[in-house]
């Protein structure tokens with residue numbers, strides 16, 4: 001395994017750990033359970049959009065259904 005292989009494996013491991021953390025909390029990794037994503041500029045205008053990862057529910061199980 002070359003250097004890039006090691007880096008890739010390390011990144012994958014970190015990603016899995018991060019996702020496992022959200023699984024424990026039962027929240028969507030994309031929006032941290034909020035159910036939507038919002039940019040600060042959009043917040044000022046009062047507009048936001050549903051999280052594409054969990055289609056707006058904020059729950060980990062919905063995210064897992066849609067992403068695995």
Ligand SMILES: [Zn+2]
Nearest residue numbers: 028031051054
């Ligand atoms: Zn979400």
